Amino acid sequence: MKLSLRQLQIFCAIAQQGSTTSAAIAVSLSQSATSAALNELENALGTRLFDRVGKRLVLNDNGLALLPQARRMLENAQQIETRFLPGHAELKTRLRVGCSTTIGNYVLPLILGELRQSAPHLRVDVDMANSMAIARKVADFEIDMGLIEGPCHLPELNAEPWLVDELLIVASQRHPLALRQQVSLDDLRTAEWLLREPGSGTREEVEQLLLRHLHNLAETHQIGSSEAIKHTLAQGIGISCLSRWVVRDLLVSQELIELPHALPMLTRRFFLIRHRDKFISPGLGRFWESCGQFANQPFLDLCRK
Incomplete structure (x- = not known):
C-alpha cells in the first residue's frame, strides 16, 4: 500500500492550518518532514492536492474530494486504537x-x-x-x-x-404593540422584525412558520445572534420570534413580553x-x-x- 495514515494525518493538518509550517507544529514534525510527507502523498496519488495562494496552501478539487475520506480513515483508526485499550478507555x-x-x-x-x-x-x-x-x-x-x-x-x-422547541413572538413592554390586547396579522406584517442571519436554524424555521400565515414581512433587520436580538428588543426596538429557551430570563424579569396574537402555537424540532x-x-x-x-x-x- 502506497498510502500511510501518517501521510493522511499530515494532509488533514495542512488543510486545516493552511501551511506546512503551521501543520508541522500541529503534528509535531519539522517543516521539511511535513513538506516531504505531502510530496510523498501527492506522488503516490499522482496529483496535486493544494493550490498555492500567496503564502497559503488551499485545497484544490482533488484535495477537497480527499479530505472527508482521509478524516474518515483517521477516525476509524482512532476508534480501533481506543477499542482495544485496557480498562474500557473508550x-x-x-x-x-x-x-x-x-x-x-x-x-x-x-x-x-x-x-x-x-x-x-x-x-x-x-x-x-x-x-x-x-x-x-x-x-x-x-x-x-x-x-x-x-x-x-x-x-x-x-x-x-x-x-420540541416553542417559538414566541416577543417585544419590550415599551413597544407600541405591547399595548394591544390582540396583535393582528397586519400588525405583524408591517412590524419591524429582528431576525437571525441566513443559514441559522432559527431564521429558517421562523421564516417558514411566519410566512405560512403572514406571506411577507415588510421590514426586517439581520442580527447575528439570538442574545443580541433579545437585548436589542429589551431597548424597545422591533419584535422577534425566538425560542422560549432564549427569552425565558427576560420574560421572568418582564423586560420582554409575549405578544398576544391569532397565530397557532409556533413550534419546531x-x-x-x-x-x-x-x-x-x-x-x-x-x-x-x-x-x-x-x-x-x-x-x-x-x-x-
Whole structure:
C-alpha cells in the first residue's frame, strides 16, 4: 500500500492550518518532514492536492474530494486504537460535538452537567456555529455529531428528531404593540422584525412558520445572534420570534413580553445528526443516549435548573 495514515494525518493538518509550517507544529514534525510527507502523498496519488495562494496552501478539487475520506480513515483508526485499550478507555475519550447557538447557549450545558454525573471521564469539545455550518462539519467528519435547529438537507447524514422547541413572538413592554390586547396579522406584517442571519436554524424555521400565515414581512433587520436580538428588543426596538429557551430570563424579569396574537402555537424540532458511516463508539453512544434522556424531561423541570 502506497498510502500511510501518517501521510493522511499530515494532509488533514495542512488543510486545516493552511501551511506546512503551521501543520508541522500541529503534528509535531519539522517543516521539511511535513513538506516531504505531502510530496510523498501527492506522488503516490499522482496529483496535486493544494493550490498555492500567496503564502497559503488551499485545497484544490482533488484535495477537497480527499479530505472527508482521509478524516474518515483517521477516525476509524482512532476508534480501533481506543477499542482495544485496557480498562474500557473508550469511555474516557474526547468527543467533538457541534451545535447551533441556541442549543449551545441554553440546552447543551444542562446535558453536559447531567453527563458529568453518569460518565465523569467522558470529555466533550463543543463547536458552535449556525445549523448549516454544523451539518457541513458532520458531513466532512470534522466533528462526531451535531445538535441543530431545524431539519438537515444533506443526504449523507442521519437526522433524528429530538426536542420540541416553542417559538414566541416577543417585544419590550415599551413597544407600541405591547399595548394591544390582540396583535393582528397586519400588525405583524408591517412590524419591524429582528431576525437571525441566513443559514441559522432559527431564521429558517421562523421564516417558514411566519410566512405560512403572514406571506411577507415588510421590514426586517439581520442580527447575528439570538442574545443580541433579545437585548436589542429589551431597548424597545422591533419584535422577534425566538425560542422560549432564549427569552425565558427576560420574560421572568418582564423586560420582554409575549405578544398576544391569532397565530397557532409556533413550534419546531431540534435534531441530532451524525454521518451515516460514523462508527458509534461507546462514548458517542453514551452522549447520544443522554440527549435522548434529556428530551424526556418536562420543560418546567428543566427551567428550574
